[in-house]
Amino acid sequence: MNIIKKEGFNFAFNPIGCESCEGNCCIGESGNIWIKKEEMKKLSKFLNISLEELKTNFLEKRGYRYSIKEIKLSENNYACNFFDLDKKQCSIYDARPIQCKTFPFWEYFKTRKNEVKEECPAIIDI
Structure with a gap:
């Protein structure tokens, strides 16, 4: 590489x-994992679910934007909902948001x- x-x-x-x-x-303090509208469409297609199902089950609306939900692991320790804790890798790597890519x-x-x-x-x- x-x-x-x-x-x-x-x-x-x-x-x-x-x-x-x-x-x-992908793990640490709670924060925002921003995802844009086009990225949501790509992710819902990648997961083979509807856009509404994605929003309901995996995203949170924060103001006028959406962020991927987090899983609380312990006090002040969170993981992205799409981080595979067993494999220690992103489960949506090919459809991850630009924030993650950059x-x-x-x-x-x-x-x-x-x-x-x-x-x-x-x-x-x-």
């Missing part, structure tokens, strides 16, 4: 690091390299 770099970030991502991780990007290259981490390095074993210095 190739090391991934993105302009404006002072770190790179080595996908091979995912092999030693147990889903740190991790760790989020605007938030541009100035927080140490924070993302603690969370993700695939982060390397450049």
Whole structure:
């Protein structure tokens, strides 16, 4: 696999690091896992369920947006509803939202390299 770099970030991502991780990007503090309308359609098709069933069973409306529901594992520890805890991998990888696809290259981490390095074993210095 190739090391991934993105302009404006002072770190790179080595996908091979995912092999030693147990889903740190999918487990942790509660947060928002935003999903857009087109992504919802793709995910409902991937899961072979209706859009309404997806919204009812797997999403929460937060304001005018939708977020994927989380499962509470323990105090201050949650997992994405689609994270397979046994296999330690995403169960909807091919239909995951853009927020998941772009991790760790989020605007938030541009100035927080140490924070993302603690969370993700695939982060390397450049």
